[in-house]
Amino acid sequence: HTANDIMYNVREASIGSSNIAASIAEIAKGANEMSSNAGEAVKGSNDMAYNIQSISEAAGEANNRARKVNDSAVELADIAVQLREMVGRFKVESAAEKIRALNPDIEVEALPAAVDSGNASQMARGVDLLIDALDNYEGRYILNSAAFERKIPLVHAAVSGFHGQLTTVIPGKTACLQCAMPHPPEGEDTAIIGVTAGIVGLLQALEAIKILLHKGELSGNVLLVWDGIWCRLDQIPLSRDPDCIVCGKGEYR
Numbered sequence: 212h213t214a215n216d217i218m219y220n221v222r223e224a225s226i227g228s229s230n231i232a233a234s235i236a237e238i239a240k241g242a243n244e245m246s247s248n249a250g251e252a253v254k255g256s257n258d259m260a261y262n263i264q265s266i267s268e269a270a271g272e273a274n275n276r277a278r279k280v281n282d283s284a285v286e287l288a289d290i291a292v293q294l295r296e297m298v299g300r301f302k303v304e305s306a307a308e309k310i311r312a313l314n315p316d317i318e319v320e321a322l323p324a325a326v327d328s329g330n331a332s333q334m335a336r337g338v339d340l341l342i343d344a345l346d347n348y349e350g351r352y353i354l355n356s357a358a359f360e361r362k363i364p365l366v367h368a369a370v371s372g373f374h375g376q377l378t379t380v381i382p383g384k385t386a387c388l389q390c391a392m393p394h395p396p397e398g399e400d401t402a403i404i405g406v407t408a409g410i411v412g413l414l415q416a417l418e419a420i421k422i423l424l425h426k427g428e429l430s431g432n433v434l435l436v437w438d439g440i441w442c443r444l445d446q447i448p449l450s451r452d453p454d455c456i457v458c459g460k461g462e463y464r
Contacts, residue, residue, distance in 0.1 A: 282325035331357035348395035373439035375411035385431035
């Protein structure tokens with residue numbers, strides 16, 4: 212399994228919760244300082260990404276434009292968690308369709324493409340926030356660089372087995388993903404527990420909402436680490452690396 216296949220039933224539970232949507236709507240209505248044309252880009256329309264999409268977009272008044280990027284199509288192996296008639300469709304298009312059904316006032320731009328060094332910066336153009344829900348570190352590092360090039364926040368999250376992590380990158384102010392993890396972790400557990408994706412995805416959605424509403428304290432210069440075995444959420448302090456190839460010396464490279 213890959214991160215693209217984690218817990219479809221969590222996705223359905225998230226978008227079907229009118230209570231969650233109503234709560235987020237109340238938050239959004241009270242945020243008068245929020246720009247009405249705020250946009251975000253969610254990279255990786257997997258189930259963690261869908262938790263983010265369904266909650267942060269349930270209240271269209273907080274964020275009425277969204278850009279979704281993913282190049283994979285539903286495969287036969289996904290039938291256990293996808294509807295049979297969806298086989299062959301791009302997952303990002305399916306996600307966009309569900310979001311529009313949830314809130315028809317949201318403008319969703321679905322891009323069936325893989326994030327790479329040649330297109331990441333262009334995909335990030337015109338958005339206020341990048342959300343990393345990818346399932347590979349090559350793409351995550353590329354997205355990190357795009358955030359610095361465009362000078363926009365990036366909310367990173369990743370899951371593996373019973374564990375997950377999250378950090379928010381503010382170009383010029385916090386450590387970037389390259390600082391936090393100069394090299395991809397080795398020996399990751401590819402069997403992802405769906406509840407892990409749900410918990411970490413919700414935390415990532417919360418961080419995105421705080422950024423868009425300019426509320427609260429962000430998880431910058433810290434790596435939040437979720438341990439589902441012991442049901443613990445810990446923090447690891449981060450600091451900028453002056454020799455970082457992306458953000459070293461505070462320069463946008």
